[in-house]
Amino acid sequence: MEGQKSQPEVAVLMVPFPAQGHLNQLLHLSNLITSYGLPVHYAGSSTHNRQAKLRLHGWDLESLSKIRFHDFDLPPYNTPPPKPDPSNHFPTHLQPLFEVSLHLRQPVSQLLQQLSSELKRVIVIHDCLMAAVVQDVKNIPNAEPYAFVPISAFTSFFNSWEKMPQKPFTLDLHVTKGIPSTDGCSTPRVTSFIVNQRELLGFESGRLYNTSRVIEGEYVELLKKLPRKYGMKHFAVGPLNPMEIERKTENHKHVCLEWLDKQETNSVIYISFGSTTSMTDEQITELALGLERSKQKFIWVLRRADTGDIFNGAQVKELQLPKGYKERVESRGIVVRDWAPQIEILGHPSTAGFVSHCGWNSCLESISMGVPMAAWPMHSDQPRNAVLVTEVLRMGTLVRDWEHRAELVASTTIEYVVRILMVSEEGKEMRKRAAELGDAVRASVVNGGASHLEMDSFISHITR
Numbered sequence: 001m002e003g004q005k006s007q008p009e010v011a012v013l014m015v016p017f018p019a020q021g022h023l024n025q026l027l028h029l030s031n032l033i034t035s036y037g038l039p040v041h042y043a044g045s046s047t048h049n050r051q052a053k054l055r056l057h058g059w060d061l062e063s064l065s066k067i068r069f070h071d072f073d074l075p076p077y078n079t080p081p082p083k084p085d086p087s088n089h090f091p092t093h094l095q096p097l098f099e100v101s102l103h104l105r106q107p108v109s110q111l112l113q114q115l116s117s118e119l120k121r122v123i124v125i126h127d128c129l130m131a132a133v134v135q136d137v138k139n140i141p142n143a144e145p146y147a148f149v150p151i152s153a154f155t156s157f158f159n160s161w162e163k164m165p166q167k168p169f170t171l172d173l174h175v176t177k178g179i180p181s182t183d184g185c186s187t188p189r190v191t192s193f194i195v196n197q198r199e200l201l202g203f204e205s206g207r208l209y210n211t212s213r214v215i216e217g218e219y220v221e222l223l224k225k226l227p228r229k230y231g232m233k234h235f236a237v238g239p240l241n242p243m244e245i246e247r248k249t250e251n252h253k254h255v256c257l258e259w260l261d262k263q264e265t266n267s268v269i270y271i272s273f274g275s276t277t278s279m280t281d282e283q284i285t286e287l288a289l290g291l292e293r294s295k296q297k298f299i300w301v302l303r304r305a306d307t308g309d310i311f312n313g314a315q316v317k318e319l320q321l322p323k324g325y326k327e328r329v330e331s332r333g334i335v336v337r338d339w340a341p342q343i344e345i346l347g348h349p350s351t352a353g354f355v356s357h358c359g360w361n362s363c364l365e366s367i368s369m370g371v372p373m374a375a376w377p378m379h380s381d382q383p384r385n386a387v388l389v390t391e392v393l394r395m396g397t398l399v400r401d402w403e404h405r406a407e408l409v410a411s412t413t414i415e416y417v418v419r420i421l422m423v424s425e426e427g428k429e430m431r432k433r434a435a436e437l438g439d440a441v442r443a444s445v446v447n448g449g450a451s452h453l454e455m456d457s458f459i460s461h462i463t464r
Contacts, residue, residue: 009120010463011039015108015134016052017127018045018101019094020275020306021361022150023052025210026127027067028240029148031059034066036459041115043108045101046071047309058242058343072107074100079308082278087406089378090186091276097308098193102132109136116140123462125208129193131200138203144462147204151360153211153219153236154392155384160226168227175391180383180402206233208458210240210360212444212451215367215393215437235458237451239364243442245347254341256299257348259334263297266352266431269422270345270371272301273357277378281320283408288321290414296422297332299351301340346371352431353421355399358385367395370438372430374399374417376409395434397421 012033016026023044030040042049049069056064077100080093112134115122124145126134137145149156158179161167186194207229213220213236220236223229260268271291273279279287284302291298302319318337326335342362345351346369355374356362363385366373373396375386383402390396399417400409421427444451 008039010123011041011115011119012123012125012462013108013112013115014040014042015104015124015126015130016042016044016048017129017150018048018097020051020055021359022127022129023048024055024361025150025240026125026148027052027056028059028242029125029208029210029237030067031063032237032240032455033459034063038459038463039068040066041068041070041111043070043104043111044072045074045104047074047311051310055339057341058245070107070111072104075103077308081307082305084278084280084283086280086283086408088184088187089277089405090184090190090380091278091305092187092190093305094276094308095187095189095193098129098190101130104130105133105136108133112137112140112143116142121462128201129197131197135200135203145204146206146208147201148208148210150210151381152363152385152388153209153216153223154388155360155381156209157219157222157226158384159381160223160228164226169225171222175387178387178391180387182383184402184405185379185381185383202228204232206235209234209236210238210364211236212238212441213454214440214444214450216388217450233461235454237455237458239368239441239445239451241343241361241365241368243368243445245344254344256334256336256340257344260299260345260348260350263350265349268297268299268348268350269294269353269355269374269418270299270301270342270351271355272340272342272362273376273378274359274362275306276359276380277357278305279319284319285322286409286411287414288325289411291333291418292325292329293411293415294418294422295332296418298329298418299334299336299340299345301336301342303337303339343369353418353427355418355421358382358389360385363389367393367434367437368441370435372396372421372427372434374421376400377402377405393433393437395430395437397426397430 014026014030016023030042034040049071077096079096082093122143124137125148128147137143224234343365346365354366354371357378358375373389375389375396376399377383377386390398443449
C-alpha cells in the first residue's frame with residue numbers, strides 16, 4: 001500500500017490444519033486480510049501449502065503473491081488408500097497425517113520467534129485443531145493468538161453444550177430435541193486427538209468464526225456465554241469464500257462450466273461429497289441410477305477421497321459407473337472425475353440444487369450462492385450442519401437420517417429427493433428461501449454489512 005511503512009508493525013501468521021476444508025478457509029481469510037494491507041504468513045507442510053494454492057477458486061492468482069508461504073517438512077508418514085466403510089465414513093486413512101502434523105510445532109515456533117523480533121505485534125490465527133502446534137505463543141509477549149473455528153457456530157455450540165455436566169443457562173431452542181448424536185462422526189483415535197487439542201485451548205485472545213451473523217447470530221451469542229469462552233473476543237467474519245466470481249475466458253474454463261453455459265436457468269442439480277468421503281461401489285451404483293431415473297440434468301463429481309499427499313502419484317482405481325451409464329445420460333448429465341470449481345458451479349445461473357455431504361465450506365458456498373441443498377452427511381461436523389441447513393435455515397431437505405447412516409440409500413430415495421428439490425412446490429419454497437438467505441449473506445460482506453463490520457473491527461483490534 002502507498003504510504004505504508006517499509007517495516008510493518010503488525011503481521012499475521014496463519015497456521016492451518018492439513019485437510020482440504022481447513023486449508024481452504026484460512027487461505028480465503030489470508031486473502032481478505034491482505035486486502036487491508038497487512039502482511040500475512042501462511043505456515044504449513046510444503047505438500048499442503050501446494051495443495052491449498054492449487055485448489056483455490058474464486059480469487060485471481062495475483063492474490064496469492066501477497067501471501068508469504070512457509071513450507072516445512074513433515075516426518076515420513078504412511079496414509080493407505082481410502083477404504084469405504086458404510087458403518088463409519090470418517091477418512092481413517094488420514095489419521096497418521098493428523099498426528100504427524102503436530103511435528104510442525106518446532107518450525108512454527110522458530111518462525112514465530114523470528115517474526116516477533118521484527119514486529120511490534122504478531123497475530124497468530126490457528127485452526128482449533130492446531131493448538132498443540134502453536135502453544136509456544138504463550139511464551140512470546142508480543143504475540144497474540146486467535147483460534148479459528150472451521151465449523152458452523154451451530155455445531156460448535158452444541159458440541160460444547162453437550163459436554164457440560166452442569167448447564168450454565170437454559171436453552172429455548174426448538175431444534176434441541178433433533179440434534180443428532182456424534183456417534184459415527186469420527187473414530188476413537190481421532191476423537192482423542194480432537195479432545196487433546198481442545199484441552200490445550202484457552203490461551204487464545206479470541207475466536208474467529210467463518211460464519212455470518214445473518215445466518216448464525218443466535219449461536220455466536222450463545223458461544224460467547226459459555227464459561228470457557230466468556231470474556232473472549234468473538235468475531236463472525238464469514239463467509240470467507242469470494243462472492244463475486246471472476247468469469248473465466250473460454251480458453252480457461254473448466255469443461256463443466258462450458259456445459260453449464262448451454263443449460264437453462266435453474267435446470268441442473270450439482271452432486272459432490274467433498275474431499276474426504278469415499279462411497280462403496282454399491283452406493284455409487286444406487287446414486288447413479290437414482291440420478292438417471294430422476295430425469296433431471298446433473299453435474300456429478302465422482303472421485304475418491306484425498307490421500308495424505310495428493311501429489312505422491314499413487315494410482316487409485318477409478319470408481320466404476322454402471323455399464324453403458326455415460327452413454328445413457330450423455331444428453332443431460334456430466335460426470336467430473338477431477339477437482340471441480342465448486343464455487344463457480346454453485347454461482348452459475350443454471351445450477352438449481354446441491355446434493356452435498358454438508359461440510360461447512362460446501363454449506364457456506366451453497367448459502368452464499370442461494371442454492372438449496374439435499375443434505376447427505378457422512379462424518380465429522382456434517383450431521384449437525386445438515387440440521388442447521390434443513391431445520392434452522394429451512395433451505396434444504398435430508399437424503400437420509402443420521403440414525404440410518406450405515407444403511408444403503410436406495411436409488412428410489414435418491415430419485416425422490418432430487419425431484420423434491422428440483423420440481424416440487426416444496427423445492428420451490430426451499431429455492432426461494434435459499435435465494436433470500438444468499439442475498440442477505442452477500443449483503444453482509446459488502447461495505448457496511450454485518451460481516452464486513454466485524455472484519456473491520458477485528459483488523460482495528462489487532463492493529464490498535
